[in-house]
Amino acid sequence: MSEIVIDNVGKVFGEGGGRPFLAIDGVDLRVEDREVISVVGPSGCGKTTLMRMVAGLEHPTSGEVRVGGKRVTGPGPDRAVVFQQFALFPWKTVRENITFGMRSRGATKAERDAAVAHYLTLMKMEGTEDKYPHQLSGGMQQRVAIARSYATDPGVLLMDEPFGALDAQTRTIMQEELVRLTNDNPRTVMFITHSVEEAVYLADRVVVMARNPGRIREIIDVATTRKAEKWSEEPIDDVMEMPSFTHLRGQVWRLLREQMGSDI
Amino acid sequence: MAEATTGRRPGVRFMSRSRLTGLLTVATVIALWFLLTSVTGLVGEFRFPSPPDFLAAFARLASTGYAGGTLLEQALQSLRLVAIGFAAAIAVGVPLGFVMGYDRRAEAFFNPIFLVLRPIPPLAWIPLAIVWLGLGDASKVLVIFVAAFVPSVINTYTGVRNVQRTLIEAALVHGAGQGRLIREVYLPDAAPMIFTGLRLSLQASWTTLVAAELVGAFLGMGRVLSTAYRDINTAMILVSMVCIAVLGAITMMILARVERSVIRWRKT
Numbered sequence: 403m404s405e406i407v408i409d410n411v412g413k414v415f416g417e418g419g420g421r422p423f424l425a426i427d428g429v430d431l432r433v434e435d436r437e438v439i440s441v442v443g444p445s446g447c448g449k450t451t452l453m454r455m456v457a458g459l460e461h462p463t464s465g466e467v468r469v470g471g472k473r474v475t476g477p478g479p480d481r482a483v484v485f486q487q488f489a490l491f492p493w494k495t496v497r498e499n500i501t502f503g504m505r506s507r508g509a510t511k512a513e514r515d516a517a518v519a520h521y522l523t524l525m526k527m528e529g530t531e532d533k534y535p536h537q538l539s540g541g542m543q544q545r546v547a548i549a550r551s552y553a554t555d556p557g558v559l560l561m562d563e564p565f566g567a568l569d570a571q572t573r574t575i576m577q578e579e580l581v582r583l584t585n586d587n588p589r590t591v592m593f594i595t596h597s598v599e600e601a602v603y604l605a606d607r608v609v610v611m612a613r614n615p616g617r618i619r620e621i622i623d624v625a626t627t628r629k630a631e632k633w634s635e636e637p638i639d640d641v642m643e644m645p646s647f648t649h650l651r652g653q654v655w656r657l658l659r660e661q662m663g664s665d666i
Numbered sequence: 667m668a669e670a671t672t673g674r675r676p677g678v679r680f681m682s683r684s685r686l687t688g689l690l691t692v693a694t695v696i697a698l699w700f701l702l703t704s705v706t707g708l709v710g711e712f713r714f715p716s717p718p719d720f721l722a723a724f725a726r727l728a729s730t731g732y733a734g735g736t737l738l739e740q741a742l743q744s745l746r747l748v749a750i751g752f753a754a755a756i757a758v759g760v761p762l763g764f765v766m767g768y769d770r771r772a773e774a775f776f777n778p779i780f781l782v783l784r785p786i787p788p789l790a791w792i793p794l795a796i797v798w799l800g801l802g803d804a805s806k807v808l809v810i811f812v813a814a815f816v817p818s819v820i821n822t823y824t825g826v827r828n829v830q831r832t833l834i835e836a837a838l839v840h841g842a843g844q845g846r847l848i849r850e851v852y853l854p855d856a857a858p859m860i861f862t863g864l865r866l867s868l869q870a871s872w873t874t875l876v877a878a879e880l881v882g883a884f885l886g887m888g889r890v891l892s893t894a895y896r897d898i899n900t901a902m903i904l905v906s907m908v909c910i911a912v913l914g915a916i917t918m919m920i921l922a923r924v925e926r927s928v929i930r931w932r933k934t
């Protein structure tokens with residue numbers, strides 16, 4: 403079981419020296435096992451910080467994060483992260499990058515080869531397995547980073563604006579692949595994005611955050627509507643034109659716009 | 667693993683432009699050298715040898731020998747000491763630098779020692795080394811060790827300190843343990859800096875060896891140089907200088923080859 407429990411978590415940066423800065427204040431959130439949530443909010447509201455605390459890369463100043471009932475004290479392969487800046491290993495080939503996490507859990511050579519072939523075909527990157535990251539475009543690098551985390555097959559997948567650098571077409575392919583993956587092999591997903599469409603399309607619930615200090619503004623349920631309207635049986639473009647979809651999208655939009663106003 | 671042979675293939679230009687320029691420069695210098703010495707006699711032979719004198723001195727060193735040995739014996743002696751001193755220095759220096767960069771406590775412990783030792787010029791160790799160990803091989807190896815040790819430690823340390831945080835995090839969230847973290851993230855990311863350290867160490871090895879041999883030695887290229895100086899044999903002085911330069915260049919080229927085969931992922 404890989405449910406995420408964020409229990410009254412606060413995060414203050416720069417407590418040691420300098421001026422302390424309250425980045426996250428009293429966040430309570432429970433992500434059920436195999437649930438997909440997306441997180442949206444104005445830039446600087448603490449989305450990345452929140453995700454890093456779940457990953458174990460940052461420690462809460464108050465409260466605690468539990469994954470599968472265990473308190474998070476550091477990173478682990480049960481929670482793979484797709485970083486916003488790719489973070490591919492420059493000295494590893496595409497193949498070696500994709501299989502990095504698989505090797506941690508002792509996947510056989512045959513399994514690794516199969517995974518490399520699967521993801522490269524899926525991402526239309528056949529023939530690149532022996533290339534180094536610097537020989538790839540930004541979009542291709544991001545796809546490899548995504549494949550690395552998918553292939554690790556973690557209970558929890560944490561993704562920080564993972565489709566940001568992709569062109570529209572690849573983006574759609576990766577979104578559909580994420581839906582397919584989470585259907586075939588369900589896992590808990592926390593997905594940060596600045597695209598409201600993407601947030602509503604992918605998630606069971608959309609978490610809308612606010613800033614100064616970073617906190618949860620509202621949580622919007624999508625799963626009920628998705629099931630009722632059978633979104634998963636339609637292509638992505640058609641879903642995005644359904645009234646049930648545009649209604650939810652409008653709801654998230656209003657919550658975000660309300661905050662833009664409070665900026666001034 | 668040997669890389670694919672880079673032999674000349676049809677369609678590849680015989681000589682690159684920069685190579686050609688380099689050859690032209692060398693040819694010009696030699697022509698000028700002839701002109702100033704043999705042809706016009708503007709520079710007297712006691713100040714600078716003519717090309718024929720140079721070749722004669724070289725032939726003498728190579729065949730009958732000079733200052734106690736032939737060129738081969740003298741060169742091998744120097745090469746051997748550089749190899750031993752350099753190898754010992756990096757065998758201790760690179761791991762030490764790594765530990766200092768990797769572990770805060772090791773850093774806190776060793777850094778003060780370096781702050782004291784670093785400002786001492788390596789050549790300043792020569793008298794002490796000779797007093798301790800005499801004029802034989804041991805004192806030279808010690809001096810090379812001291813000189814080559816510092817750059818390999820400092821650069822490895824810097825390289826490891828500056829390993830990219832996001833790559834360490836990427837390895838951790840994909841399940842890498844300490845061993846894989848060191849082998850697959852720290853070492854490759856620090857490798858360019860480590861090799862910079864090795865290059866500086868190798869250079870320092872030659873500098874200090876020649877200096878130590880000049881001060882006192884039974885055999886070696888520095889001994890050839892100091893003997894030629896006492897004999898006021900400018901041709902032989904030049905021959906030994908050129909030989910030292912060539913030996914140094916050969917060892918640097920070997921190191922560069924090793925670096926290229928280790929760091930294969932780099933751009934260009």
Ligand SMILES: Nc1ncnc2c1ncn2[C@@H]1O[C@H](COP(=O)(O)OP(=O)(O)O)[C@@H](O)[C@H]1O
Nearest residue numbers: 415416423425444445446447448449450451452
């Ligand atoms: N390591 C850090 N030290 C100090 N401040 C930080 C650090 N990381 C993030 N912050 C601050 O915390 C706030 C939230 O950052 P972040 O989580 O990256 O926001 P988001 O991902 O929503 O754009 C920002 O104001 C940012 O400047």
Ligand SMILES: [Mg+2]
Nearest residue numbers: 449450451562
């Ligand atoms: Mg962010």
